[in-house]
Each structure stands twice: as C-alpha cells, then as structure tokens.
Amino acid sequence: MTLKVAILGIGNMGKNHLRVLSMLRGVEVTNIFDFNKEQLVQLSEQYQVPYTTDANAAIEGVDAVVIVTPTSTHFDYFTLCAGKVKNVFIEKPLAETLEQGIKIKELAEKHNMFIQCGFIERFNPVVSELKRVLENEEVINIDFSRTNRLSSRITDVDVVLDLMIHDIDLALYLNGPVKSVVAHGKEEHGLVAFASALLHHENGSLSRVLASRMTEKKQRSIQVTTVGAYIDAELVRKELVVHKQSTMTQEEGSPYIVSSLEQQIEVKPQEALLVEHQAFIAACNGDISKELPTIDSGVDSLKISELVLEQINNV
Structure with missing residues (x-):
C-alpha cells in the first residue's frame, strides 16, 4: 500500500524532508505547500510532485502530513489537520508554548491521531x-x-x-x-x-x-x-x-x-533524517517503536x- 504524504513548509528543512521522503519506497508525496511560489515551482519540477499555496488543498485525502513550517505556526497547521489526517509529523519544537503543546495532545487523543515530534538526534x-x-x-x-x-x-x-x-x-x-x-x-x-x-x-x-x-x-x-x-x-x-x-x-x-x-x-x-522518516512511515503503517519521540516527548x-x-x- 502506498502512503500518501503532504509536506507543509519547504524552507531549508522542508527541502530535506522532501528529498528523503521522495527516496522512500511505498511513499507518495502528493503535495508540497508554501507561500513561496517560486520555490514551489522549482521543487515541483525537480521532484515531480504537485504543489499548492492552499494548505487545505494540500492535506486533502492524504494519509500523513509533515509540518515543517515556522514554530509560531505549528499549532495552527496541526489544528487544520486535526480530524482530517490520521498521522502527523511535526518538526521540533512541538509548538511555540506549552499551552499549545497540551492542546495539540488533547486534539490528537480526541481524534485518535499518531503524532511524531521531530527530535532528529x-x-x-x-x-x-x-x-x-x-x-x-x-x-x-x-x-x-x-x-x-x-x-x-x-x-x-x-x-x-x-x-x-x-x-x-x-x-x-x-x-x-x-x-x-x-x-x-x-x-x-x-x-x-x-x-x-x-x-x-x-x-x-x-x-x-x-x-x-x-x-x-x-x-x-x-x-x-x-x-x-x-x-x-x-x-x-x-x-x-x-x-x-x-x-x-x-x-x-x-x-x-x-x-x-x-x-x-x-x-x-547512516543519515538520521532518513532513519527518522523510515520510523515515521513504519508507525503510520501500525509499527510504532517505543523509541519514537511521540506527542508525549514533545510536551x-x-x-x-x-x-x-x-x-x-x-x-
């Protein structure tokens, strides 16, 4: 089964996530989202993936979302995904504040979502x-x-x-x-x-x-x-x-x-980001390791x- 993944944010880290996810078998990057149209077009051509400047369109019909936007926006983009996407990877820190982190955890539990926090180390x-x-x-x-x-x-x-x-x-x-x-x-x-x-x-x-x-x-x-x-x-x-x-x-x-x-x-x-995403994809498919940095790690x-x-x- 192919796992459909959307990437929100294609700055320096977002580009790295796109590079690694594009390498993985059983993974299809269905959309990349950002407000930088020029960058989107370039990466879309390089990796042969669709792009959009509409976050709602980016997450439609996907199995997982990777949030690599600025920290101050993590909470808003996660809220957008809550109840619509089963699996979410959020770059560290989980949120800008502890209060937001706790709300993310509550939403994840309410909608039975799997969350992995990007503690690459x-x-x-x-x-x-x-x-x-x-x-x-x-x-x-x-x-x-x-x-x-x-x-x-x-x-x-x-x-x-x-x-x-x-x-x-x-x-x-x-x-x-x-x-x-x-x-x-x-x-x-x-x-x-x-x-x-x-x-x-x-x-x-x-x-x-x-x-x-x-x-x-x-x-x-x-x-x-x-x-x-x-x-x-x-x-x-x-x-x-x-x-x-x-x-x-x-x-x-x-x-x-x-x-x-x-x-x-x-x-x-070994490349840490590659192993990190292999673990995330495995978790999306039901194989969750006890070593994973989950929502609790983020909070x-x-x-x-x-x-x-x-x-x-x-x-």
Whole structure:
C-alpha cells in the first residue's frame, strides 16, 4: 500500500524532508505547500510532485502530513489537520508554548491521531549506540553541549526552543523524568541566546545542558560520567569512546600497576533524517517503536523548556 504524504513548509528543512521522503519506497508525496511560489515551482519540477499555496488543498485525502513550517505556526497547521489526517509529523519544537503543546495532545487523543515530534538526534547513530552502552551503566551525570551561530532562517524562537530542546529531549530519553530545574542565561537582540540548565532527575542522576547561539564553533557533544566509566560522544563527527575506570593491582614484591581501558565504539554511518522518516512511515503503517519521540516527548520537552526560560527571564 502506498502512503500518501503532504509536506507543509519547504524552507531549508522542508527541502530535506522532501528529498528523503521522495527516496522512500511505498511513499507518495502528493503535495508540497508554501507561500513561496517560486520555490514551489522549482521543487515541483525537480521532484515531480504537485504543489499548492492552499494548505487545505494540500492535506486533502492524504494519509500523513509533515509540518515543517515556522514554530509560531505549528499549532495552527496541526489544528487544520486535526480530524482530517490520521498521522502527523511535526518538526521540533512541538509548538511555540506549552499551552499549545497540551492542546495539540488533547486534539490528537480526541481524534485518535499518531503524532511524531521531530527530535532528529534520537536517530543519530551515536545516540543509538550511547543508549545501548548506558543500559549496562549506572549514570551519575550527563553533560550536553550544543553551540552554533544564529541561523538566518531562525527568527521566531530563542536558543532554548531552537537548540537546547534537542538535548532536553535526549536528557529525558537517556536519564528519565525530571524533578527540578535550575537555569541561567543571557539575551541578545531580545531573545535568549545563551542558556545553561541543571536538571535533577527522579532516578537521582543529573543532566547539565548548555546551548549557545553566541559561539562561532559548531558543537554537538555528550559526556557521560557513570560509576564505572566516562563516555565521550561527538554527534557531529559521529564518534563514541568509552573510558573505563582505572584499576590498581600489585603483585607481591612489585610496584603498583595502574591499568585503564579506552574503547572506540563502532558507529554505523547512516543519515538520521532518513532513519527518522523510515520510523515515521513504519508507525503510520501500525509499527510504532517505543523509541519514537511521540506527542508525549514533545510536551515533556516543552515543560522543561518553559521552566528553563522562566528562570532565565526572572533573573
């Protein structure tokens, strides 16, 4: 059976979603929607797909919708889909505010819809391997760092909803629910451009999350301290190294011998966006993995994001 999919929004990310969806077997992109007519015509010719500047027309008769519009419009476009489309993929963040996110969840439950939130880092092969490694470790602390200069395409959200929310989702994914948050930050041009947060999880572990749009260097890294190891994960270079705790031994009449183990974990090359959409299409066809970032993931990450922003703005 061919799954009919419409894409709302064909900016930089929308183009990537169109490229990947056009590659997948069993998927037909039935329409692309935007207000940029010139861009629509170009992509329509390139990928041989219909286009429209009418969102209602775009979602008519489809099995799934991919929403890749500006964050401030996510709620309105989802509302348009509610009750008309069974499956919806929404790029992160789920919505502009927690209140809107909760309303989206209520509408999804009312109409029995499947929602996947676009937390692409869940599908980064480094994160997949890290998750597997941590199944055998007792986590004490995880440090998340994500820095990048402000992109010209991001004009409606601060660094917390643009960058940090990826790592807030990963902190919840790897360390579980949060019971308290402490945060600090700095504004630039009216938006929070630097944020640092300490998340205390219900299981007793900690997550320290840092995000900055005031830094020239692009960085995506995770460092984990466990009872038995220190784990270094580089999400851009796709590297994962486990440093096991040193051990000290002594044979009779000999000096102490200190030994340690550094293990480079093999990370299979794969495009995260491709794997993300393969998971979405599988879910649309009834095969929903427990690892998927669903509507609850979107709402939970917004809850923590709002706590972070409240503390920064109240200083």
